Structures are given as structure tokens and as C-alpha cells.
Amino acid sequence: MSFDQDIYQKQGFGNAVAPMAPYGLLIIDFINGFADPLTFGGGNIGPAIECTRGLLAQARQRQWPIVHTRVVYQDDGADANIFALKVPPILALREDAPESQIVPQLQPVAGELVLRKTSPSAFFGTSLAAWLSLRGIRTLLIAGCTTSGCVRASVVDAMCHGFRPLVVTDCVGDRSLQAHEANLFDMNQKYATLMARDVALEATTRAENGASV
Secondary structure (H helix, E strand, O other): OOHHHHHHHHHHOOOOOOOOEHHHHHEEEEEEEHHOOOOOOOOHHHHHHHHHHHHHHHHHHHOEEEEEEEEEEEOOOOOOOOOHHHOOOHHHEOOOHHHHOOOOOOOOOOOOOEEEOOOOOOOOOOOOOHHHOOOOOOOOEEEEEOOOHHHHHHHHHHHHOOOOOEEEEEEOOOOHHHHHHHHHHHHHOOOOEEEEEEEEHHHHHHHOOOOOO
């Protein structure tokens, strides 16, 4: 897929923004409904979940602040919004619905924040920005789904709040591979640093140790 990179370079987009410690990890909507191609899943979401297992393990070992998000609506749908008008089946993601539970591979442990949200961005209408700021986070590593939806919305809001978004490319997924690739390209040009998992872990290690990335 061609993305007209020349015009972005000529206009000054795509500047490198190095990751800086302290780090946090945000895992967006890796819930059963998005892991299931018969519900909201498909594409490369499954492989992204598997890749995130290693990322989460490393984040825990390094004692980074970790946040998981779930899409959760009230049982009576009283908090339905425009997102639910666009995607009516999303209202089935209620507190106790199996589809709304975080996938078994990435179950939170004590001390990890679980945020419930009803909009694409993990920041909109939640305490996430304040929670990250309290812990001094400067770079936010981001995994989750979908790349073109909730990941992108959260990346833009992270940048707007002054955090450095680092999208871990093999730990994000989308039901549409075309949408996945297009949005990775665009986020790289405008909003975020993009790195594969192992590259990101190596780069953050060097930065934590005071070396140049």
C-alpha cells in the first residue's frame, strides 16, 4: 500500500520523538468481544493479543504503571451515546457480559488500573490523564485494538495531554488490515512514535539506563 510519504517529508511531518522515562503501558480493549471475529474482532487482533503477552510481562517486571481498558455500558443502556448510534451492537458490552471481559491471556493483577469507557478514547470522560500524571509518566506505550478506532483516538488524546505516545506496532490490531496500515502510517507522521515490541523494549531499556535512544 502506497501512502504518498514524499509529500509528508517535504512538509516536515514524521519528526522522530524519542521515548523518555518514566514509562507507562496502556492496553486498550483487548476484551473477548474484540478477540472474536464473530463479534467485533478479526484481522490481526488475535496475533496482537498474543504479542502483547510479552509486552505486559516486561512492563510488570519493570514495575511500570499499567492500565487496561474495557468498553462497558450500563445494563439499561442509559449511557448510550453517538458511538452506540453508529455501532448499536456495542451496547451489549455490559459489566457482566462475557464479551466485555478482558481476555484470559492479559488478565490484570493487583495494582493495575482497569478503566471502563463508553467512547473510543481511553482519556475521554475518564481519570486516565490525571492517573498517569500523578505517576510522572512521560512516555505511554500503547497496545490494543482497534488501530483505526480506539487506539488512534487514545493516541491523539495522549499527545494532546502532553504524553509521548509510543505505539507498539505488533501489539495493536484491527479487523481491517488496510485500516490498520493506513492508521499506523498516519499516526507515525503526526502523533506518535512507532516501534515493534522488541525494538520498543530495547529502546526503553536504554533510555531508562540514561543511554541515547
